[in-house]
Structures are given as C-alpha cells and as structure tokens.
Amino acid sequence: MMKKNVKNILMSGVGGQGILRASDILSMVAMESGLDVKKSEVHGMAQRGGCVTSHVRYGQKVYSPIARKGDVDILVSFEKLETLRYMDYMKPEGLVIINEREICPPSVNLGISDYPHDIVGTVSSIFSAVKVVDAGRLAKEAGDVRAENTILLGVLSAYLRLEVPLWLKVICESFPPKFVETNLEAFHLGRASQEQASQ
Amino acid sequence: MNNIGGCVRMKVLMSGNEAIARGAYECGVRFVAGYPGTPSTEIVETFAQYQDVYAEWSPNEKVALESGIGAALAGARATVVMKHVGVNVAADPLFTVSYTGTNGALVIITADDPSLHSSQNEQDNRNYAKFAKIPMLEPSDSEEARRYIKIAFEMSEMFDTPVFLRTTTRVSHSKSIVYPEAPLSREDALRLEVNPGKYVMVPINARHRREEVEKRIQRLKDFAETFSENKMELNNTETGIITSGMSYNYAKDAFPDLSYLKLGMVYPLPVKMIKKFASEVRKLYVVEELDPYIEEQVMAMGIKVIGKEVFPYTGEFDPGVIAASMGGSKQPVPASLPDISIPPRPPNLCPGCPHRGLFYVLGKLNVFVSGDIGCYTLSYMKPLEGLHSCICMGASIGMAHGMSKALGEKGRGRVVGVIGDSTFIHSGITSLLNSVYNKSDIVIVICDNRTTAMTGMQEHPATGFTLSGERTKELDFSALASALGVENIRIIDPYDLKSTRTVMKEELSKPGPSLIISRRSCVLFKRREKELRVPMRVNPETCIGCKLCLGLGCPPISWVKDGMTAKKGKGKRKKQEGVAKIDQELCIGCTLCQQVCKTGAIIEVNAE
Numbered sequence: 001m002m003k004k005n006v007k008n009i010l011m012s013g014v015g016g017q018g019i020l021r022a023s024d025i026l027s028m029v030a031m032e033s034g035l036d037v038k039k040s041e042v043h044g045m046a047q048r049g050g051c052v053t054s055h056v057r058y059g060q061k062v063y064s065p066i067a068r069k070g071d072v073d074i075l076v077s078f079e080k081l082e083t084l085r086y087m088d089y090m091k092p093e094g095l096v097i098i099n100e101r102e103i104c105p106p107s108v109n110l111g112i113s114d115y116p117h118d119i120v121g122t123v124s125s126i127f128s129a130v131k132v133v134d135a136g137r138l139a140k141e142a143g144d145v146r147a148e149n150t151i152l153l154g155v156l157s158a159y160l161r162l163e164v165p166l167w168l169k170v171i172c173e174s175f176p177p178k179f180v181e182t183n184l185e186a187f188h189l190g191r192a193s194q195e196q197a198s199q
Numbered sequence: 200m201n202n203i204g205g206c207v208r209m210k211v212l213m214s215g216n217e218a219i220a221r222g223a224y225e226c227g228v229r230f231v232a233g234y235p236g237t238p239s240t241e242i243v244e245t246f247a248q249y250q251d252v253y254a255e256w257s258p259n260e261k262v263a264l265e266s267g268i269g270a271a272l273a274g275a276r277a278t279v280v281m282k283h284v285g286v287n288v289a290a291d292p293l294f295t296v297s298y299t300g301t302n303g304a305l306v307i308i309t310a311d312d313p314s315l316h317s318s319q320n321e322q323d324n325r326n327y328a329k330f331a332k333i334p335m336l337e338p339s340d341s342e343e344a345r346r347y348i349k350i351a352f353e354m355s356e357m358f359d360t361p362v363f364l365r366t367t368t369r370v371s372h373s374k375s376i377v378y379p380e381a382p383l384s385r386e387d388a389l390r391l392e393v394n395p396g397k398y399v400m401v402p403i404n405a406r407h408r409r410e411e412v413e414k415r416i417q418r419l420k421d422f423a424e425t426f427s428e429n430k431m432e433l434n435n436t437e438t439g440i441i442t443s444g445m446s447y448n449y450a451k452d453a454f455p456d457l458s459y460l461k462l463g464m465v466y467p468l469p470v471k472m473i474k475k476f477a478s479e480v481r482k483l484y485v486v487e488e489l490d491p492y493i494e495e496q497v498m499a500m501g502i503k504v505i506g507k508e509v510f511p512y513t514g515e516f517d518p519g520v521i522a523a524s525m526g527g528s529k530q531p532v533p534a535s536l537p538d539i540s541i542p543p544r545p546p547n548l549c550p551g552c553p554h555r556g557l558f559y560v561l562g563k564l565n566v567f568v569s570g571d572i573g574c575y576t577l578s579y580m581k582p583l584e585g586l587h588s589c590i591c592m593g594a595s596i597g598m599a600h601g602m603s604k605a606l607g608e609k610g611r612g613r614v615v616g617v618i619g620d621s622t623f624i625h626s627g628i629t630s631l632l633n634s635v636y637n638k639s640d641i642v643i644v645i646c647d648n649r650t651t652a653m654t655g656m657q658e659h660p661a662t663g664f665t666l667s668g669e670r671t672k673e674l675d676f677s678a679l680a681s682a683l684g685v686e687n688i689r690i691i692d693p694y695d696l697k698s699t700r701t702v703m704k705e706e707l708s709k710p711g712p713s714l715i716i717s718r719r720s721c722v723l724f725k726r727r728e729k730e731l732r733v734p735m736r737v738n739p740e741t742c743i744g745c746k747l748c749l750g751l752g753c754p755p756i757s758w759v760k761d762g763m764t765a766k767k768g769k770g771k772r773k774k775q776e777g778v779a780k781i782d783q784e785l786c787i788g789c790t791l792c793q794q795v796c797k798t799g800a801i802i803e804v805n806a807e
Contacts, residue, residue, distance in 0.1 A: 024212070038373055038374065039374045040369055040374075042372060049547040049754060050545055063447075064448045064517065065373035065375065066517050070519075070533030087534050087537060092533075105543065105545075106545065106547055106754070108757070116541065122539060
C-alpha cells in the first residue's frame, strides 16, 4: 500500500522553541527531494507558553497532514517532559530524540507537582531507540543559544534519507542573512553529534 | 519569502491560508477585509504582502462583510475573511446580500475550528450555506484552496451570488505543496450602477428577489451535477464514502482502496450524482466532522447511509478516528504510555504581561468579573482567578450591565466588565453606550495593551496604524467614552499594583458606570515602550517562603524546596519548606513580584 512509504515525524515542545520553523525546514527539504509532503500544527493560543506539536509526513503521496497514533517513526522532543505526552503516537520500533532542555509547567513552578524524574530512563524502558541531545550546549557552541531547533534538525537529519546539500540549501533560504552562518554551523554540530555517537 | 507576487516558483510549500491569498491574488481580487481570528488570521496578513491588492483590517466581521458587499456592487472581485464565529457577527448583512446578489464577485471565507483549538465553540458553518442559500466550496488542502477561491470568484460572477469558501483549522494551518500561477490580467469592470429594484431591500423589492434566490439555487443545483470538483472515484463496489474537505484526506489515508465521492461543493449538493454513487456501492458512509450535514440531506434523498451512528459528532477527525469508527482497517498498535503522571502545560500569560497586575487585583476584590475574548481570558485560571465569564466577542459589558440591573442593591460595587482594546472596538462600544444610557452601576475596564495580541499583534483603530503599516487616525478611548456620556474615566498602569487597587476601589464605590483604561503595551508588541528594565532575583536569606509571589502565576517564578541558604534569621519561619526563585533569562523586570513581597526579598539582579 502507498501509505507504507510515508515517513511520519512528530516534533513536540513548548511555544517559543522554534518548532514551527524547524518543521517548515524539514518539510521543504522533503519537497526539494521531489517528495509529496504535508505538515500540520495548530497556531493561536498554543503560543502562550503551552504545548506545541508539529506533524510532518512525506513520501510518494500523502493524504492526511496528521499522523495517527501508533504510526510515528521519529519523535523529536524539544523539551524533555513533552516527550512523555506523545508516546502513544509512536511506533513501538520508532526512534525518540530527546532534548535535555527542561521548561517547568505552571504546576511545577507553583510547587503543586514535580517535574518527572528520570524521563530518559522511562522512555528507554519502552523504546530501544532513544537519543539524548544537549541542544542548548551545542547551540552555544554554534554561537547562538536560540539555534537549538537547528541543532535538533541536524540530529534528526542523521536518521533520514534526505540529502545534506538540500538541508543546507533550505537552511540558507530560511533565515535572515546574518543568522545563516550560525544555523549552518548548528546543523553541522547536531548532525556530527550523531555521526560520532554511531562510530 | 518565495510566495510573493512576481517571484513565482514552480512548487511552493504553503499553508491553506497562504494559498487562499495566493489564489485570490492570481485572479485579480481588488478588495479584502477581515477581522483577526484563529484559524483565519493569516489570510488577510498574507494579502498585505501583495502590493497590488487593497486589504484592510475591519473593526469587526459585520463591517468587513458590508465593505465587501460595497466593493462587489462596484464591480470588483472582493473577499472577506473571518473565523466561524465571526460569521455570526456578519450574519445580518449575510442573509440579505444573498437576495441582492453581488454584481461583481464576493467570496466569504469562513474558517471553522473543529476541536475548539482556539475558539469558544465548534459550530459547523456549512449550515450557514443552506440557511442563507449561498453556495459553499470546501477545499481539502492548500493547492485546492488556491484553485477553489478562483472558482468561487467565477461562480459569484456567473450566478450573481455571494459564495462561501469554508476551511477548517487543519486546512488553514496545514502546509502542503502548491503550484502557483501568474496573476491574470482582467478587464476593468468597475462602475457605479444604480438599480434600486435589486439593491434596495424594502419588502416589495425583497419579495421579488426572494423568488430570484430560489431560481438561482435551482441553477446552482444543476451546476453541481457537472461541477468538476465533485469527483467520483470508483475503486470498489462493496463500500463507498461521501466526504469533503479535510475528512477526505483522513479517509483516504485510512482506506485508500474504497470508492469515494469527494464533494468540492457542499451546498447545494449534486442529488443525481449522489444517487448514482449510492447505486454503485453496497454500503455507503458519509464521513464528515461535526454536524450530520451531508448525511441528513442524503437520508432525505431516500438513501440508506451510515454516518453519525458510528462517527463522533464532536472534535476533529484523524485517520485513526475514521479507521476505528468503520472497523476493518489494520490499526497500528501504539507504544504504551508510561505509567507516570505528566503535569499539564496550559497556555499562560507571558512574563511581564500587563494583564497580570490588573487581574491579580481583580481576583482579590470579591467582585464578579464579566470577561471577554483575548489573552486576558487566561486569567480565569489558578492562581489569578480574576475573570469569571466569557461568552463571545464584546459580551463582557452587556453581561455586566444585565447582572448589575438584576442584582440591584446587592450588586452595587460588585460587578466589573473587562474587555480588550481590540475587542472593545469590535463590539463593546454600543454596550458601553447602553451602560450610560440605562444608568448602569458597573465598572468597565479596557485592558488596553495597544494591539490585538491573542491572534498575533494585528493593528486596529486605536493603534494608529493600518494593516499595511501606514499611519492613520488613532482612536482615543477617553474622548470616545466621554462623548458617549461616561463621567468617571480613569487611566491606570497595571504594573503599579497599589494605584490599580486604589483606583478600582474608588470607582467601585461610585454610582453610575465608570471606565478604567488599564494601559500598558503587550510585552511581545513591536512598538512597546522601550524602557530599560532589570530582571529580578530572590534573596534566599530573606525569603520567608510565604508563596505570595507565586500567586501571580508568572512563568519565571518557581518554588524550590529546601532552597534556603539560611535556616534561621530575621523573619524566617520555623517550618519553612523552601524559597521562591526567579529565572533571570525569562524575567523582564515588571516588578509585580517585588510589589507583592512583604519581606523585601525580591530585588533587582544586581542589587546586594
């Protein structure tokens, strides 16, 4: 069936982390690769510090812009706790990429509930493929703390069959000229972190 | 940007909203108006990028539609843009422009919000098409959105009728591949035409036009039978699905091999085509989100069909919902959720949000706060709990008035209506006038953050700028209220808790309506006051762990158990469990927490 060829990526995190731009970039790389692509997210209230998710689906032919539960190949969680919220979207054999960034929700700030402990351990007990990234540190290395989203794209790119020159082309077109250099560096650092890890 | 006129690429990734604007631009739209509302907002914003199109923000949807009718009557191609509940506001002119017809072209875009991602209800606006007898097209992705708005303009001219283009959140906000075309050059059809029999809807003329509406609907029904966007896909004689819009994609994803009748036009329906499709399959489903709108009409044709007996009435669908409702599809088995509690992450007022100070005060005054629609609606939540109702745009003042009249003496000094600056302009002005005219005993607060914040910083008549960024007259709320007859008018800075509380108490104690303008720019606003503010920190030695600052619900402030550097000291409590902490990267230095702290433990970052 056609839909078997569709790759499902889910990005999750908190408003302000650059998820929408990251999913735009991924989608454009897929499009530039000659594939059909759809992506979906909800704007509006979510911007005010709430949860943000973006679904990206690409392949020969894509109908639905949202993946169904149990069908996601790769979850990229820009915030650690947000990983847990979307586990049921994952295929059991799927890959989970977790950014170490912690952003406390209001109930944790108020001391009503605790930020869950050992999230990586919990996720690893369900999935065999888990990659943990300190995108904040790598972004600082790239020269801009705001480039965490591009770091995570670099990490993600190591697990996708989309060509690096296309990634670089789309990144160049996606940022104002003065931020292009930093974001290219961030992409390379993110990708290199996985290539080293797999050696 | 690669979607701006002039620089046309073969293939572009666009949201449904961007694609609608693109399509309208390509076919020579001359006039665009709308009021911001999720999920429709980006349509009007995208038009602002096309130099040759005149686009404007209207104060509300009714004004937008009336302006659009005027432009169409002058022979132009016009479109007006609103979210689903905006059509309620515009409903009065809507039902009668269906009688007059449009002369030029008028397309009304309604963006519905199944699942209420950012809305107060999830009404199904396909009902408006049937109710107002206006044809409705429904695209299922961005490329269709681009093409369908062109068809909508052509139909509007061909049938002399307004045409609806309906999207849902998933069509408006999903991105998919679009193939832009060069803009058409069109002949100038603009002219003033006087035709009172057609445009003066007094009873004698309207009765005649009423007949014309029925004739037009009959012509549209015939058109629907051969309309190229009503498409039959016969793949399977066992099961067929009638569907439209985004539901088509979900169904195709779950069941690619069934037969489909995909309706590009959902009003009026192609009766013969539906009967033919039904005869080709043994089992027939209607897959549609929200109301059984198509289902009931198909049933009325005497056709046996399965719809809401298996599909949900509420919420948006996805391929999983359809597969589960119909059965027979191999469902993926999701990974199990971890067995730990996950703290929720609701949206919250931003650090330094000017609404916080106002609602912190209101939440402690033992008053009923009749609320409205905007970011400040979020202050109903813990810990602020400073807002107690929210129905629709502009409702706050009228509701406060009715409540105070009903309560009489019991309500004196206890009813407050709060409304945002843009919302006040949208539909609060007449109810402010009413509160003066009918001698209301309420306090009305305009939460004036100088922009339309909730939908992403759109201009409005009190910002002094137009959609395209041009300078214009700036509405003066004080002068307006004064002209309406309000005698007590105060302006406060919500960053100053003490004076906010004092002014609020003073005005609550006075008879007659009072207006308080709580003025401070949204912290995300591009033109906000560029004052230098210093982030705060907590001195753990003097923090007594009283948690008063946490009562502001400000994102940078958190609670640290056992975070004390000194266990004993002046003011320290015997059983103190922790201290507050402020994230300096998030804090913008509004000083509210410093003002509520009773021990002086909150100080500027650099202070000793």
